[in-house]
Amino acid sequence: MNDMEYGYWEDVRNIENEKYECGYCNALAAPREAYLSKEFLLTQGEMGAFILICPGCQSPTYISRDQIQYPVKNIMKDIKHLPDDVQDLYKEVCDSFSVHAYTGASILARKMIMNIAMEKQAEKNKKFVEYVEFLVEEAVVPKSTKKWLDLIRKNGNEAAHETQKSSAEETEKIINFLEILLRSVYEFEGEI
DSSP states (O other): OOTTSTTOEEEEEEOOSOOEEOTTTOOEEOOSEEEEEHHHHHTTTSSOOEEEEOTTTOOEEEEOTTOOEESOOOOOOOOTTOOHHHHHHHHHHHHHHHTTOHHHHHHHHHHHHHHHHHHTTOOSSOOHHHHHHHHHHTTSSOGGGHHHHHHHHHHHHHHHHSSOOOOHHHHHHHHHHHHHHHIIIIIHHHTO
């Protein structure tokens, strides 16, 4: 059955035991109603897609027939004092993660490190490893972060040049590190 087929979605129906983290407001949501696909109804919930409406923010979340949620919880944190281009890249990394585009998020995380270095006055058109060295040598970041920066480099290279996809777990770790990095480089500095 095709999702675009006329009459695929039924009117709002009662639904029980569906809990999820809203991809918009990050609340743990347990709506009482959902839009159900005909396939969901015909198989008594064993197969089929459905749309849940968050009781908090009223935003829709799509659950595919394979039980994949779109969007997943929003992992972007509010970080103050970010330059616009860094803020835009951070949002793009997190948005990519929220739609299961982990490989794209890994490549963007790598690009973000390069942009941070250039925003801190590194020369353009350098190799990525040179941007990492710049950040460490100029004490923009602590020496201890070099391992993480190398992980981002390695993960981004594999994402861009290998056939292997980035995993959700690895990408989430990288995004968590980016949050710490952005707070130390921009937010803490901006609060002084």
